[in-house]
Amino acid sequence: MDIHRYEKIWIGISLLFVLGLIATVTYGAVGAGVKTIGNQGGTVNPNDLQNTPFGNPGVRKVGPNHYAVYVVARQFYYQPGTGKPITVPAGSDVTFYVTSADVIHGFEVVDTNINSMAIPGEVSKFTVHFDKPAKYGIICNEYCGVGHGSMQGRLNVVPQSQFNLTEANQ
């Protein structure tokens, strides 16, 4: 096939560029450790959340300096998160388990890269680390019905010394 010399050079550069893009994503996943949400969270019966860990959503201590947070998204609030903020200590690992009890929702913590879909029947599992105390807002970023624009919550990262597991779940 007859290809102009300049075009051959361009295609070569383009191929390198594509490989470079794939390399950056690979580095982000392997080097910087930014994992993509996968299927590790497993599935759950959305009609029977009562008999799962989501029957009593909230914060659990699961290891030294490691907490789990179970969140149920519903039209149009988070449980916990809306009304009562999700409270976790700074400097710890926090594993989120997020599901939905009705339609598909989003779970976005503004000013962070925490962002996940909440899908009925599926459990979204991801682990994050908060370095410093801060107050964040949570918003639903998937259209879920007429009240979607008001679906919001709060996430408070408090200093280790002020964190009390019982209070966090009250």
Next chain:
Amino acid sequence: MSTKQTYRDEFPETARAIRYLLAAAFVSVGVAGLFGMLQALFRTDYLRFFSNSDYYTILTAHGVMMAYFFTIFSLVAIFAWAVTRSLDRPFPNPKFTMGWVWLMIFGAVLTLITIFGKWIPGLPLKADVLYTFYAPMKASPTFYLGLALFVVGSWLAGYDYFRTWWSWKQDNPDERIPLQTFMALTTMLMWYLSSLGVAIEVLVLLLPWSIGIVKDVNPLLTRSLFWYTGHAIVYFWLLPAYLLWYTVLPKLSGGRLFSDPLARVVFVLFLLLSTPVGFHHQYLDPGISQGFKFVTMTTTMFIVLPSLVTAFTVVASMEHGARQRGGKGYLSWLRALPWEKPEFSAMALAGLMFAAGGFSGMINAGMNIDYRVHNTIWIPGHFHLTVGTAVGLTLMGASYWLIPQLTGKRLRLTKLAMVQPYLWFVGMTFMSNAMHRAGLTGDPRRTADPTYQDVSFHGIVGSMGEMRMQIALGGVLLFVSLLLFLAVITRTWLGERDGDIRVNGVIPPALSGPEDGPRVLDNLWLWMGIAILLVIIVYAIPFAGLIGQSGLFGSSPGVVPGWILSFG
């Protein structure tokens, strides 16, 4: 003056079918454009005269009418013109052709009546589900049925292209497939393969569920089937624009296409790579393993390649045209191009904006960066550059050139037509740039009122107020540009047939013709076979897994219509 007949005189019946399709496309884009401006003003809190609930109805109608009806009515029309023109023969059976034209129009009307049903007293129809209609949010059955009929119509359109080609091949057994026909056929093969996902989703799952025959659907399975089609459909919209950039834009620039074989290679690559990329819309979905997402990320990045090749060939063709017109220098040849002709400027500006949209798309495709932009207003900022401008503005430019050939009437209101593409470009620059920046603050998409008591957004560049003002301003400019376009087209269409239409449909041959490329490029069944194989490799195991986890009909939580407001 050319003595060649216009397209309308040569193929009157096919031209009539194309006019019906384009009329349907223009009505769609007009209504959808008005809704787009109303949303921009509502969301930014400049003008609110309807409820939040109506906002989502208008958003549903905007998405469905822009992304499905304007694009697909236009593209089946463009392909109909391209196939019959390049094979120099009309569709064999005008009754069959008008059959699928009316089927598509009927499907579109049925879907729209359902969307607007809530405003019609006594009509028990609703579809506030947006154009992605994710289950378990449910619409009335006629919403899904209308879309299904519309898609079946597009399949029958493809059959018309293929059988016109088959009859041409009997008369020309040893010839290469003409380039425009090759492009239309490869695109339709891609569409047959990729539309299967949404066809199964709608016909097997959502329609029976909406009627009440089955109780539940599997939300993640239906969503994955949607995105199996949902990204490839983007290329279904885009490839007619590519066809125009490859075959019409060089002529409008005053020259010839640089390379016919590379154009074929590009369309083959799109046939192969368009479908096995859908999971990149689902990076943040639970229930799909990281490995499958990674595979999709690599196929998505490779689909950048045919677009980069296109950028070279199209720019080289334009430069060739400019030099034929006396252009000189490294860059000053750009001034020799016919920027005053709207059919040229629309396509050239569309191509320029597609470059910007392509770069924001590469960011979306990055699995780890996607956390930052997923479901924020960055995403509609991205696709208003790609489908909203690369496709939309190219189709408008093509209309200025094609409507005279299809109606036998010269273009009217040419001064307005001259301004229109530039106004679109400026409006989209304001709106899309601000949407991208607002997305980086976390501002969500698809939200009537993105102001929260508990949450504030912090602009990295600029303030939220300034970004909202630019979104509103851009939305208004785009609508004004659209009105100019519709005024020009309507005035032209209503005009007299008074002789010279001032354009001709002759397309000069490529500088490097099809004989410079291997014949295997024209082996459509070989490429289709490989495309099917790639889809099986990427999708078979994850789909088996999804069905294995929760079953075909899954366990969605009861019936939860999207319009029920239930706090606490």
